[in-house]
Amino acid sequence: MDQRASSFPYTQRRLNQNLWRSFAVNARLLSRVRLGLLSTAESYRKGVNTQGFNSTRYELGSSIGLNFRGGVWMTAKYLWNQLSEEDLPSPPSRTTNPGQLTLSTGWNHSFRKPPLRIGADIRYVNEDSTYSRIHQPFINEDRLETHASAAIPFSDRAEVFADSRIVLTKSTVGSPDHAEFSLLTGVRMLLDSGLSIPQKGFVEGYVFEDRNANGVRDEGEPGVVGQAVSGPGGENSETDAKGFYKLKVREGLGKIEAAAVLPEGFFYTTPTAKMTEVLSGTHTRLDFGMAARFQIKGRVFTDLNGNGIFDKADKPIAGVKLVLSTGQVALSAPSDGLYALLHIAPGSNKIRVAFETIPAGYQTKTAVEKSFDGAAGDILHFDLILQPSRQVSGDVFEDLNQNSRREPDEPGIAGAVIDLCGKKTASGRTGRFASSGLDPGACEVQLMASSLPPHYRPIGDTAVTLQIPDGPYQKRDLAFPLRKKNGRV
Ligand SMILES: [Ca+2]
Ligand SMILES: [Ca+2]
Numbered sequence: 001m002d003q004r005a006s007s008f009p010y011t012q013r014r015l016n017q018n019l020w021r022s023f024a025v026n027a028r029l030l031s032r033v034r035l036g037l038l039s040t041a042e043s044y045r046k047g048v049n050t051q052g053f054n055s056t057r058y059e060l061g062s063s064i065g066l067n068f069r070g071g072v073w074m075t076a077k078y079l080w081n082q083l084s085e086e087d088l089p090s091p092p093s094r095t096t097n098p099g100q101l102t103l104s105t106g107w108n109h110s111f112r113k114p115p116l117r118i119g120a121d122i123r124y125v126n127e128d129s130t131y132s133r134i135h136q137p138f139i140n141e142d143r144l145e146t147h148a149s150a151a152i153p154f155s156d157r158a159e160v161f162a163d164s165r166i167v168l169t170k171s172t173v174g175s176p177d178h179a180e181f182s183l184l185t186g187v188r189m190l191l192d193s194g195l196s197i198p199q200k201g202f203v204e205g206y207v208f209e210d211r212n213a214n215g216v217r218d219e220g221e222p223g224v225v226g227q228a229v230s231g232p233g234g235e236n237s238e239t240d241a242k243g244f245y246k247l248k249v250r251e252g253l254g255k256i257e258a259a260a261v262l263p264e265g266f267f268y269t270t271p272t273a274k275m276t277e278v279l280s281g282t283h284t285r286l287d288f289g290m291a292a293r294f295q296i297k298g299r300v301f302t303d304l305n306g307n308g309i310f311d312k313a314d315k316p317i318a319g320v321k322l323v324l325s326t327g328q329v330a331l332s333a334p335s336d337g338l339y340a341l342l343h344i345a346p347g348s349n350k351i352r353v354a355f356e357t358i359p360a361g362y363q364t365k366t367a368v369e370k371s372f373d374g375a376a377g378d379i380l381h382f383d384l385i386l387q388p389s390r391q392v393s394g395d396v397f398e399d400l401n402q403n404s405r406r407e408p409d410e411p412g413i414a415g416a417v418i419d420l421c422g423k424k425t426a427s428g429r430t431g432r433f434a435s436s437g438l439d440p441g442a443c444e445v446q447l448m449a450s451s452l453p454p455h456y457r458p459i460g461d462t463a464v465t466l467q468i469p470d471g472p473y474q475k476r477d478l479a480f481p482l483r484k485k486n487g488r489v
């Protein structure tokens with residue numbers, strides 16, 4: 001039971017101002033220090049023609065809180081009051097200066113699954129001995145309190161809670177000591193006005209030459225001077241001679257960006273922009289790495305018009321793989337046969353064609369590998385020209401059974417001359433003839449009857465027209481059957 005309740009009417013005016021500052025600490029055990037400055041001015045005016053008295057109260061207080069890793073916290077708070085009481089029926093004093101010291105320590109923990117917050121603390125409150133007046137916030141008791149609480153949030157703004165409290169009191173004015181136990185339970189709603197004064201923190205770090213291109217600043221990797229880094233509110237910093245920059249930005253989540261344009265021949269080995277959480281008063285480290293670039297570009301194509309360069313008449317070839325000795329690979333593109341190997345570390349290297357990826361029916365017409373020594377910013381060109389293989393072969397033979405096809409026992413006729421697309425070739429010992437490297441288009445093949453040995457004459461046509469395509473072509477079964485003139489006529 002609260003025996004200090006008043007029943008006479010009065011007017012109360014109160015002005016309250018609390019200032020808090022919180023500092024993140026990067027120590028092994030300690031994570032945060034909180035400082036508070038508390039002040040209150042309060043006046044009580046009794047009603048006209050009623051009992052009671054007027055009074056004025058000023059309160060000043062300060063508080064320090066420490067948060068340790070693992071949810072343990074400690075606070076110390078001291079409140080000092082000046083209470084002036086007027087129109088008192090009986091003095092002993094018109095002005096008193098009660099004070100109150102509170103020492104607390106506790107532990108909090110939040111569980112994600114199931115969502116649950118629990119906490120326990122122990123608090124010692126020491127009040128200066130003073131007189132029990134109506135208009136002062138102290139209750140003239142030294143107290144030892146233990147609190148335990150649990151809360152289950154069921155939305156962003158509401159939770160079910162149970163708070164228990166045991167208080168042991170010792171009066172400072174001679175009243176009997178007593179103990180209290182309370183249990184409070186219910187639903188708590190949280191309303192946030194969204195009003196706050198944003199604090200600032202620092203983002204700092206280096207723009208550096210990432211010589212091994214691993215995205216991390218390793219020992220011996222120098223800073224890059226004069227590189228711009230900007231913050232979410234348009235803050236700007238340029239790196240100094242050591243490559244160091246520092247931005248003062250508002251607390252919260254913000255985007256920190258390095259300049260989009262790099263010196264010629266360099267690329268970024270880290271993201272150029274990063275969403276970064278900045279805490280008030282803290283220093284957040286963010287580095288941007290850049291590395292020298294070397295690149296190889298080229299095209300894989302068939303040089304249909306044979307001029308050694310790619311032009312309209314030529315056909316790009318997709319899916320041919322090019323491999324660097326460092327293991328980096330590129331494939332020629334379907335649309336234009338182009339490939340590019342970017343971000344190659346400068347130094348000696350070798351590019352080669354993966355033969356197994358060359359489409360069937362093609363031969364390489366240019367070098368299939370190249371060694372090089374790349375410097376930052378260089379671009380090496382390496383084209384692969386492929387030649388479709390176009391071959392025609394056939395037989396000149398004595399067609400014993402006259403079916404116009406050559407059977408294994410039918411003898412070949414050597415030395416017969418065949419005009420194959422304007423190139424003359426002769427049948428070999430077995431009667432086989434062949435020609436390769438043919439150009440696309442119509443191709444006349446003609447057996448020169450005058451070149452045949454005496455006593456043989458051709459059966460059927462001695463001339464055939466073939467259509468040679470752009471791509472690979474292979475015809476193996478051209479047949480020029482002959483028979484002996486002195487055989488059956
Ligand atoms: Ca590195
Ligand atoms: Ca060409």
Ligand SMILES: [Ca+2]
Nearest residue numbers: 399403405407
């Ligand atoms: Ca035959």
